[in-house]
Every structure is written in structure tokens, then in C-alpha cells.
Amino acid sequence: MRKAALRKEFLQKRKDADERWLIEKNALIAQNLEKYIQGNHFKTLHTFLPQLGSREVNTFFIIASFRIAFPTLRITAPYIIPGTRDMEHFLVTPFTHLITNQWRIPEPEPLTSERILPxxxxxxxxxxxAFDRQGYRVGYGGGYYDRFLPQTRPDCIKMGLSLFEEVDKIADIDxxxxPLDACITPERLYDFKS
Structure with a gap:
């Protein structure tokens, strides 16, 4: 399938999902991610923050649980530079002031937050x-992460989080x-590097 069709299909799947199902799937994703993080020596994790009302993976739940499980792990989140498709990245602590951008996505307030370089x-x-068996993903179409990911180190892990399992193939990759290095769903960890 092509990205536009997959985007439409999976937005609808999320919209149709039962609230109890979403809570359960988010908890399973957080558990699977915690197991993965335990097996590695990460110092700084970058996470998206979920768009309000979008039924995205609840990364606020992940952040809260990781503050307890991994107290030394630094957690960062993006801030979209207005009028561009570029992002800066800021530390998220219990004291970080979040603002909501024009797309209803919470972001760290850049004037009062500590900037972290990619x-x-x-x-x-x-x-x-959505994501496919080769590790390619369908995002929201803005290209923000396609611009950001090349700024990270070659050994930085690019980890997708998905409420749903993989599709066979995304037809219009460019x-x-x-590609992702891995993706975590409620059911399992997909490792695309091995």
C-alpha cells in the first residue's frame, strides 16, 4: 500500500479504538520498551510528545514510568522552530514548562528549558x-523526523512505537x-538491524 492510503487507514483504526484497548496497549508498549532500555546503556532518550486528542502512543506514561525505573536517564523532547520544518530538542524534567503548538502538540518552552544537541x-x-517489515514507516507527512534523524550519531537507535503490528510493504518509499532500527508494539520488539 502507499503512504496516503496507510495514513488514512491507521488514523481511522486509532479513531475507532476502544479507550480500554488503548490503555492496555499503551501499558504493554511501555513494558516492552522498559525491557529494551534495561538491556542497553542509554544516557539520553528523545521522545515525541503525543498530539492532544490524537490517540497516539502515550509517551507521557512512558516518561513517568522511566523517571522511576531509570532515574539517571535524560529525557528530551522536540520543539518545532516556528515557520520551519526543523526541530530543536530540550530536556524534559518534572519542572519543564510545556507549551502547546499550532498542531496541539505539547513542547518544552525553549526559553526556560535546557537545549540538548542531536x-x-x-x-x-x-x-x-504504520511501519513495514523492512523498518520503513508512515509518519504524518511533515518530514520533521526525516530531517532530524540524520543529525543524530550513526549509532543512535531509531525506535518506532506502534499500537499496531507491521504491514507487509510500504510501496512508495523514497x-x-x-528506516527504523527497531519498533516496539504491544506484542513484540521488531529488530530491523539483525
Whole structure:
């Protein structure tokens, strides 16, 4: 299937999902991610923050649980530079002031938050709607992460989080699409590097 059709299909799947199902799937994703993080020595994790009302993977739940499980792990989130398709990245602590941008996405307030350079990030949690068996993803179409991911170190892990399992193949991949290294769903970890 092509990206546009997959985007439409998976947005509808999320919209139709039962609230109890979403809570259960988010908890399972957080558990699977915690197991993965325990087996690695990450110092800085970058995560997207969920768009309000979108029924995205609840990364606020992940952040809260990781503050307890991994107290030394630094957690960062993006801030979209207004009028561009570029992002800066800021530390998220219990004291970080979040603002909501024009797309209803919470972001760290850049004037009061500590900026973190992309090369300091060890793992990026990448937003997506669908992903395929080769590790390619369908995002929201803005290209923000396609611009950001090349700024990270080559050994930085690009980790998708998905409420749903993989599709067979995304038909219209282009040279700007960067494959994930791995993806976590409620059911399992997909490792695309091995």
C-alpha cells in the first residue's frame, strides 16, 4: 500500500479504538520498551510528545514510568522552530514548562528549558502511523523526523512505537525515508538491524 492510503487507514483504526484497548496497549508498549532500555546503556532518550486528542502512543506514561525505573536517564523532547520544518530538542524534567503548538502538540518552552544537541541523543522514539517489515514507516507527512534523524550519531537507535503490528510493504518509499532500527508494539520488539 502507499503512504496516503496507510495514513488514512491507521488514523481511522486509532479513531475507532476502544479507550480500554488503548490503555492496555499503551501499558504493554511501555513494558516492552522498559525491557529494551534495561538491556542497553542509554544516557539520553528523545521522545515525541503525543498530539492532544490524537490517540497516539502515550509517551507521557512512558516518561513517568522511566523517571522511576531509570532515574539517571535524560529525557528530551522536540520543539518545532516556528515557520520551519526543523526541530530543536530540550530536556524534559518534572519542572519543564510545556507549551502547546499550532498542531496541539505539547513542547518544552525553549526559553526556560535546557537545549540538548542531536549528537548527544542515544535513542530516538519516533512517531508513526504504520511501519513495514523492512523498518520503513508512515509518519504524518511533515518530514520533521526525516530531517532530524540524520543529525543524530550513526549509532543512535531509531525506535518506532506502534499500537499496531507491521504491514507487509510500504510501496512508495523514497530517498528521504530513513528506516527504523527497531519498533516496539504491544506484542513484540521488531529488530530491523539483525
Amino acid at each position: 549528537e548527544k541523543i542515544d535513542i530516538v522514539l519516533v512517531p508513526l502511523l 530517498e528521504y525515508d530513513i
